[in-house]
Amino acid sequence: MIPNHPLPGMRSRFNYEDGILMKSLYAVVYFCMFALALVSISGLIVVIVMKIKYRERLTAEALEKYRNPSYDYCRHLAFHAEMNSLSADVFPATICKDINTWYVKEGQYRRDLNITVRIAEDFFSSVRKKNDSRDVVLMDADDFLTMKTFDTNRMIYRIKEDDADYLKHIFAMKLYLKLQSSRWPLILFTRKPEKLRNATVEHLTSMGCHGWSSLIMRKDNKMNFQEYLSRERSMLQRQGLRIIAVISSHMDALRGPFLGNHVFKLPNPIFRNHDDESRTHLE
Numbered sequence: 001m002i003p004n005h006p007l008p009g010m011r012s013r014f015n016y017e018d019g020i021l022m023k024s025l026y027a028v029v030y031f032c033m034f035a036l037a038l039v040s041i042s043g044l045i046v047v048i049v050m051k052i053k054y055r056e057r058l059t060a061e062a063l064e065k066y067r068n069p070s071y072d073y074c075r076h077l078a079f080h081a082e083m084n085s086l087s088a089d090v091f092p093a094t095i096c097k098d099i100n101t102w103y104v105k106e107g108q109y110r111r112d113l114n115i116t117v118r119i120a121e122d123f124f125s126s127v128r129k130k131n132d133s134r135d136v137v138l139m140d141a142d143d144f145l146t147m148k149t150f151d152t153n154r155m156i157y158r159i160k161e162d163d164a165d166y167l168k169h170i171f172a173m174k175l176y177l178k179l180q181s182s183r184w185p186l187i188l189f190t191r192k193p194e195k196l197r198n199a200t201v202e203h204l205t206s207m208g209c210h211g212w213s214s215l216i217m218r219k220d221n222k223m224n225f226q227e228y229l230s231r232e233r234s235m236l237q238r239q240g241l242r243i244i245a246v247i248s249s250h251m252d253a254l255r256g257p258f259l260g261n262h263v264f265k266l267p268n269p270i271f272r273n274h275d276d277e278s279r280t281h282l283e
């Protein structure tokens with residue numbers, strides 16, 4: 001008998017055995033899938049629990065830092081350094097070493113930004129614009145135009161949740177969009193040179209920054225930015241515009257004459273290197 005021509009009876013027996021084989025095969029496959037699912041779910045639970053524990057530990061350690069008197073000392077020192085444009089080496093490294101990390105990671109920087117933006121929003125919602133289109137608000141575009149580009153990929157946003165530049169960018173943008181939707185005429189300024197105007201405008205547009213009325217850029221690299229911006233503000237006043245407020249996280253934008261009625265200083269992380277400001281001047 002040729003094997004590939006089996007008798008009808010034999011064929012049915014083979015089919016019957018095939019069926020049993022298939023059934024047990026399915027059972028094994030189902031079992032494996034079930035086991036795999038069980039392993040994945042328990043793995044997920046373990047990861048979640050570990051994450052919660054990690055956060056708890058982080059918060060506990062952060063609270064410990066806050067109880068540490070050097071935390072307050074370093075924060076006030078940072079404020080003083082910022083007001084006086086001192087460089088980061090005024091910080092006693094041994095005392096203030098990790099404090100900035102906690103300030104940003106534990107969420108205090110985010111809370112400070114949130115409160116400052118809320119204070120500014122409250123102010124603007126209480127001010128009545130005159131009906132002559134002469135009221136303007138000046139805003140530091142460098143607070144949202146960071147060196148890093150956060151706008152290229154949404155994934156980067158999530159990864160950078162506790163990145164100080166990212167946080168400042170987000171809150172400055174929030175304030176910008178709020179003012180823009182309340183129809184405040186906005187004049188932006190940046191420390192970037194005039195020759196980068198097209199690229200900068202493009203960058204602003206790509207971030208959803210529309211509707212500003214003009215963009216002040218550096219035409220003169222010899223003058224420091226504080227003097228340069230003061231001169232630009234005086235020109236705005238001479239054109240008959242009223243500066244309602246200047247908003248920036250950088251002190252060089254908040255000093256000098258013709259600051260208008262109000263200045264809003266966005267907070268910086270404690271260990272921000274104030275040399276950065278002079279570096280951006282030279283670009």
Ligand SMILES: *[C@@H]1O[C@H](CO)[C@@H](O)[C@H](O)[C@H]1NC(C)=O
Nearest residue numbers: 113114115117118171174175
């Ligand atoms: C500040 O935080 C509160 C509470 O989380 C939130 O409702 C509010 O929108 C935040 N404000 C800004 C300007 O992000």
Ligand SMILES: *[C@@H]1O[C@H](CO)[C@@H](O)[C@H](O)[C@H]1NC(C)=O
Nearest residue numbers: 128129130131132133134135
């Ligand atoms: C604002 O001025 C325009 C004319 O420039 C006038 O038509 C309008 O009624 C004024 N609005 C208010 C609220 O005064």
Ligand SMILES: *[C@@H]1O[C@H](CO)[C@@H](O)[C@H](O)[C@H]1NC(C)=O
Nearest residue numbers: 194195196197198199200201
């Ligand atoms: C900027 O763009 C304008 C047109 O949008 C163009 O005429 C000008 O040459 C550009 N400038 C530079 C420096 O690329």
